[in-house]
Amino acid sequence: MLDVTRLRVLDAVARLGSVTAAAKELHYTQPTASHHLARLEAETGARLLQRAGRRVRLTPAGQLLAGRAAEIIGRIDAAGNELAAHVGLTTGLVRLVLQRQLVCVW
Numbered sequence: 001m002l003d004v005t006r007l008r009v010l011d012a013v014a015r016l017g018s019v020t021a022a023a024k025e026l027h028y029t030q031p032t033a034s035h036h037l038a039r040l041e042a043e044t045g046a047r048l049l050q051r052a053g054r055r056v057r058l059t060p061a062g063q064l065l066a067g068r069a070a071e072i073i074g075r076i077d078a079a080g081n082e083l084a085a086h087v088g089l090t091t092g093l094v095r096l097v098l099q100r101q102l103v104c105v106w
Contacts, residue, residue, distance in 0.1 A: 002040070002043065002044075003036075003039075003040070003043070004072070004073070004076060005036060006036045006037070006039060006040040006043075007040070007065075007069035007072060007073060008026060008069070008073060009022055009023075009026065009028070009033050009036040009037055009040070010037065010040060010048065010062070010065060010066050010069050011066055011069045011070050011073055012025050012026055012033075013033075013037065013049070013056060013058075013066075014058055014062070014063070014066035014069075014070075017055055017056070018054060018055055018056060019033050019034055019037065019056060020033075020054070037049060040065075044061070044065065046059075046061040046062075046065075047059050047061065047062075048061055048062035048065060048066075049062055050062075
């Protein structure tokens with residue numbers, strides 16, 4: 001099974017173009033992000049990245065998986081937000097009815 005954390009790293013690398021930038025965005029160290037990518041390649045049995053100096057390019061397999069990763073992450077984040085809104089009522093419609101009372105003071 002694919003690990004969501006590793007998919008998040010791949011997604012960030014695909015969007016940002018470097019492991020260092022992806023690590024920074026995700027609040028990881030660069031070696032941690034590289035480790036996640038290496039494990040993802042080992043788990044999938046596919047080479048996902050082609051390194052070119054400090055930059056990386058996604059291989060065709062990497063592009064395919066990064067596209068799916070973006071979809072998966074979007075759905076997971078949406079589900080989390082919807083559940084938080086439902087349970088914690090962080091969003092929604094609130095109606096207030098204010099009634100005015102006329103008070104006379106003599």
